[in-house]
Amino acid sequence: MSKFSRELSVAGVLALLLIALAIFAPNFFEPQPMLSRLASQMPALVAAIGMTCVLLSRQIDISIGAQFGLCSVVGGLLAAAKLPLAVVVLGAMGAGAAMGALNGVLVAWLGLPSIVVTLATMVTWQETLRLWQQGRLLNLPPGLQWFGSSQTSGQVLLILFAFALVAVAAWALKRVAAGRFVYAVGSDAEAARLAGIEPRRVTFGVFVFMGVLAGVAALMNVVQSPQVQPTSGEGFELKVIAAVVVGGVAVTGGRGRLWGVVAGLLLLANVNPALTHFHVQAYWEKAIQGFVILLAVLADGLQRRGKG
Amino acid sequence: MSSSGRPSAWKSALLRHETILLCVLIAEILFFNATGRNFGTPANIANIVRQSVEIGLLALALTPIILTGGIDLSVGSLLGLCAVIFGMLWKDAGLDPWLAAVGAVVAGAVGGALNATLITRFRLQPLIVTLGTFSLFRGLAEALTGGTKAYTNFPASFLALGNGFWWGVPVQAWVLFAVAFGIWTLVHRTTFGRSFRAIGFAPEGARYAGLPVERRLVLAYVQAGVIAGLAAVIFVSRVTEARANAGTGYELAAITAVVLGGTSIFGGIGSVHGTLLGIAAVAVLSNGLSRILSISSFSRELSGILTGALLLLALAAGVVAKRLSQRAVRTS
Numbered sequence: 001m002s003k004f005s006r007e008l009s010v011a012g013v014l015a016l017l018l019i020a021l022a023i024f025a026p027n028f029f030e031p032q033p034m035l036s037r038l039a040s041q042m043p044a045l046v047a048a049i050g051m052t053c054v055l056l057s058r059q060i061d062i063s064i065g066a067q068f069g070l071c072s073v074v075g076g077l078l079a080a081a082k083l084p085l086a087v088v089v090l091g092a093m094g095a096g097a098a099m100g101a102l103n104g105v106l107v108a109w110l111g112l113p114s115i116v117v118t119l120a121t122m123v124t125w126q127e128t129l130r131l132w133q134q135g136r137l138l139n140l141p142p143g144l145q146w147f148g149s150s151q152t153s154g155q156v157l158l159i160l161f162a163f164a165l166v167a168v169a170a171w172a173l174k175r176v177a178a179g180r181f182v183y184a185v186g187s188d189a190e191a192a193r194l195a196g197i198e199p200r201r202v203t204f205g206v207f208v209f210m211g212v213l214a215g216v217a218a219l220m221n222v223v224q225s226p227q228v229q230p231t232s233g234e235g236f237e238l239k240v241i242a243a244v245v246v247g248g249v250a251v252t253g254g255r256g257r258l259w260g261v262v263a264g265l266l267l268l269a270n271v272n273p274a275l276t277h278f279h280v281q282a283y284w285e286k287a288i289q290g291f292v293i294l295l296a297v298l299a300d301g302l303q304r305r306g307k308g
Numbered sequence: 309m310s311s312s313g314r315p316s317a318w319k320s321a322l323l324r325h326e327t328i329l330l331c332v333l334i335a336e337i338l339f340f341n342a343t344g345r346n347f348g349t350p351a352n353i354a355n356i357v358r359q360s361v362e363i364g365l366l367a368l369a370l371t372p373i374i375l376t377g378g379i380d381l382s383v384g385s386l387l388g389l390c391a392v393i394f395g396m397l398w399k400d401a402g403l404d405p406w407l408a409a410v411g412a413v414v415a416g417a418v419g420g421a422l423n424a425t426l427i428t429r430f431r432l433q434p435l436i437v438t439l440g441t442f443s444l445f446r447g448l449a450e451a452l453t454g455g456t457k458a459y460t461n462f463p464a465s466f467l468a469l470g471n472g473f474w475w476g477v478p479v480q481a482w483v484l485f486a487v488a489f490g491i492w493t494l495v496h497r498t499t500f501g502r503s504f505r506a507i508g509f510a511p512e513g514a515r516y517a518g519l520p521v522e523r524r525l526v527l528a529y530v531q532a533g534v535i536a537g538l539a540a541v542i543f544v545s546r547v548t549e550a551r552a553n554a555g556t557g558y559e560l561a562a563i564t565a566v567v568l569g570g571t572s573i574f575g576g577i578g579s580v581h582g583t584l585l586g587i588a589a590v591a592v593l594s595n596g597l598s599r600i601l602s603i604s605s606f607s608r609e610l611s612g613i614l615t616g617a618l619l620l621l622a623l624a625a626g627v628v629a630k631r632l633s634q635r636a637v638r639t640s
Contacts, residue, residue, distance in 0.1 A: 124616030131609040287447025293440035301430040
């Protein structure tokens with residue numbers, strides 16, 4: 001029972017929020033806006049898979065917002081050049097993988113703290129993007145939005161794809177050796193090394209995986225609109241980290257489950273629309289996000305203390 | 309450190325981080341003086357000083373924290389929140405600007421105390437706590453101003469702080485000097501400084517040695533909040549308006565200055581004079597670039613890219629130097 005207490009309490013809060021909305025603001029559940037809201041959260045969900053692995057291995061990556069922005073523009077430019085979809089997908093994922101690999105080399109092989117490394121790469125990529133695009137909107141060719149299908153089927157497709165990825169990742173983290181290595185390295189890197197795991201390779205792999213997923217998330221965001229906004233990644237990292245931490249993944253590594261992260265993300269995603277339904281101004285979004293992160297970390301700390 | 313006169317001591321003094329950084333700084337100044345337009349004019353030098361005071365204050369505030377092996381990502385956001393509170397106290401509450409400034413500093417202290425409480429009382433990691441307050445402080449600033457409101461039309465007597473001169477030096481530089489002297493004394497001439505280093509080397513060891521680890525950490529985070537409040541007042545006076553986005557990204561520039569200055573990001577090693585050199589190196593670089601390049605918006609982005617790259621290089625160089633010296637010790 002206590003094994004899942006954290007995940008269950010997040011799911012419980014989410015259920016309470018949805019029930020409150022059902023009573024006080026029933027039009028919140030109209031199908032089409034609901035589908036659009038859910039689809040708009042799917043890029044963050046996919047990135048949260050990567051961030052879960054990063055935190056499980058006791059690292060952090062705050063450069064993913066900048067990676068997300070750069071991958072969006074790379075994908076958008078390739079698409080605008082009328083290249084086939086496969087090239088667009090590979091280009092965005094490759095750009096993400098390269099940026100993730102740079103973080104991985106600096107953290108895993110030079111032993112530098114991931115917070116400072118990714119802070120530095122965040123600013124470097126963010127300013128590179130500004131210098132390169134100067135804030136221009138990028139028009140996409142027709143036919144890329146929703147992969148050329150209708151909006152509703154495109155949205156359903158995105159949601160199914162994201163949840164399929166979550167299911168595969170959750171299974172792999174539990175049943176595949178590489179997934180167990182992530183937990184092992186995050187719990188105790190030295191013990192993992194003595195058990196024959198190479199912690200540096202696992203750490204490097206986790207950062208590359210994060211970069212690839214940032215690229216996938218960027219594409220999932222690009223196909224939802226007719227234009228690419230170069231600023232689309234700003235604040236994305238905090239949103240994803242908040243979801244993962246609220247979902248019960250410990251920042252001290254080695255503990256957490258993906259389904260908790262899904263609950264955490266849906267909870268945070270519904271706070272803001274709920275606020276507008278209850279007539280609270282939208283400017284409070286960032287403050288509430290910070291407050292929720294602190295609350296989740298505090299709950300974690302108290303739980304740890306209670307155990308011993 | 310000691311002037312024993314042995315050749316190895318001379319060599320290590322020459323290879324000290326601060327010495328190398330000083331040479332880099334001099335090279336930067338010579339290069340930009342030769343290539344940049346009006347780089348060496350008194351007006352531009354005053355400009356460099358003015359533009360580096362707020363980031364400099366934050367870097368000084370971060371030095372004791374990083375010495376303890378901690379980090380504070382929230383100082384830039386706290387600067388923004390204090391700026392907004394300052395504007396509100398002055399305009400909405402009708403306080404005298406200097407009284408409002410005191411209020412902003414108190415708000416900074418409260419923000420620092422929040423970080424300190426979460427880190428010491430609940431034993432949470434500074435990284436994730438200050439990532440949360442990074443978002444919370446900036447969010448509160450945005451919420452209080454409705455995202456767009458700006459406070460302007462401050463009295464000229466107050467704007468003199470950010471734009472006037474005193475004894476031929478920009479007024480706010482005197483504040484920076486005073487704070488630098490205070491932090492330098494704290495870190496290098498009192499037992500507090502030694503306990504910061506001890507905590508950075510080994511927190512458990514420091515505890516067993518009888519140091520009041522929690523109280524020292526509280527001191528480190530609260531002084532950072534106070535200085536962030538002070539920097540907010542100076543920022544508002546310099547740019548003549550108080551807005552929620554004040555100080556965005558300053559935490560990175562400040563951390564860069566500290567790490568460039570030779571303070572180890574793992575804690576335990578570092579100096580305040582190194583941080584001062586780091587501040588100067590970053591300030592001269594970004595101003596010098598704007599003097600070379602023709603389009604000023606390019607130079608801001610380019611200096612952001614270079615700051616990030618410089619930080620990574622300084623970090624990597626620190627690790628490589630450490631490994632080489634360890635290898636030298638092992639082979640000798």
